[in-house]
Amino acid sequence: MELLEQARAEIDAVDAQMAELFERRMRAVAMVARSKADSGKPVFDPERERAVIAKNTARITDEALRPYYNRFLQQAMAVSRAYQRELLGRGTAAYQGVEGAWAHIASRRVFPFARQMACKTWADVFEAVSTGKAEFGVLPFENSTAGDVSAVLDLLYGHPDLSVCGVYDLPIRQDLLGIPGATLAGLRTVVSHQQALSQSAPFLRAHGFETKVWGNTADAARYVSELGDPAVGAVASAETARLYGLQVLAQGINEDGDNTTRFVVITRTRSEDIPVGEGQRIALLFTVDHKPGKLAQVIERIGSMGFNMESIKSRPLPHVQFEYYFYVQLICPQRAAGQSCRTLLHDLEAPCRTVRLLGVFDHETLCDEEGVTV
Structure with missing residues (x-):
């Protein structure tokens, strides 16, 4: 019992120091937010976060503790982003449905500190983000058993003012x-x-x-x-x-235990000069002439530059009978950088009639409030 009390006293002492350091860190985060407000930079900088996490994880001398500290830093970064968004007035996330719906659950897990805005339709979510009533919109994009949510993809195509800033998989347990x-x-x-x-x-x-x-x-x-x-x-x-x-x-009465819904997060486009890193995803929308070999040329150029095509979808082109636009999601190769993305976009201009960068983002699986994948 004496050992337990000694350990608890040590934890209390460390927690007191951490509270002081947390306030100091968040004051610095506020300074970062002010700088981003002046420059118009996005809150999320994946390259910077990865560098900070890698540098600080390497400081842990006990290798057994390194993965736990890595997770600790990831959560600290998420808290910092949430605080920056609140300071910058970027704290509203829109979803379609009512409280407790899967879109609401996804939105709360992606943006746990944001004000949640319920919308009646998917189009209303797009409208809220487009007009600035919400900074983000969280929408279902694909289900592992039911397939694509084609209406959401069509709304993305019809909103060139918006981009995708995140893709999240939410395992569905009924x-x-x-x-x-x-x-x-x-x-x-x-x-x-x-x-x-x-x-x-x-x-x-x-x-x-x-x-x-x-x-x-x-x-x-x-x-x-x-x-x-x-x-x-x-x-x-x-x-x-x-x-x-x-x-x-x-618990878990649904027959398909692997049933998962993929959600996209939309936001207003800020800049196409987005940092790109290995393993990140790039989403593109493009059209090609309705001629033999045109789509094959696009796929060949994507592969030749080392980008792995994770997904490709086609949808009817509005107001053009029996022609289509395409959505592709690509995994960035090793040593990928922003220039790689820009070069790819430039090279695709030749075989494509139109090409649009829809977003650069990480692809994650959502966790519950205790940090456990659900």
Whole structure:
């Protein structure tokens, strides 16, 4: 017991020093924010962050602690970015849906300190960002089982004033929720969005539950909470359960345990001179003449410069029958730099009718509030 008390006293002493150092660090962060306000630079500078994390992680002499310190620094950087955005008035993130919807959950995990703005439609999210009512918009872009969200891609194509600044994968785990005191044996009816019910159909059938289609998973949870009937449950997320005062009766009931939704974060374009590093993603929109070999030329030039094409999608070109525009997501090669990106864009001007840099960003998997991948 004496050893435990000694360890706790040491931790308290270190925490007191860290609190003083945290205030000192955040005062310096505020100075950085003022500088970025004057220069118009974006808050997120991935090359600078990677350099700082690498330099400071190397200072840890205990190799076993280095990965933990690396994670500590990543979280410190995220807090610093959030503080800068607040100081710069860049603290609003827009999403489509209601509180507890998957887009809301994604937005809260990407921007935990931002004010969340609910919008009725995806077009309203674009409008909010385009007009400056929100700095960021968080939108579903692709689902691992249902495929592309084509309407969002079309909205991106139709908004040349906006760019993509992040792509995040959110693993979707559907849980069965009920009011406090409800039991799995006592449930009779389950409500949720059609897709959530479909993904959880084997589990629901096995228990003999009647199902009722609802507008979305979060609103289904709200309905169950307000109804107060222990015989009625909802398929939604555990985070939605906390929001509406429900309990989780069964975890991970969706059949596809790997079901994941990819979200894009949009913002107003600031500059195309964005730092690019190895492993980062570049998103491009382009069109080509409707002639043999034109698309192949684009793909060949991308490959010849060492960029790995991670994704390619085609969509009907507005107002031009049976012609298409293309979206590609590329992984930057080793020793990639901003000049590599500019050279690629220049080289693609020849085979492309139009080419547009949609964004440069990191591709991450979202974690829950405790830092655990969900």
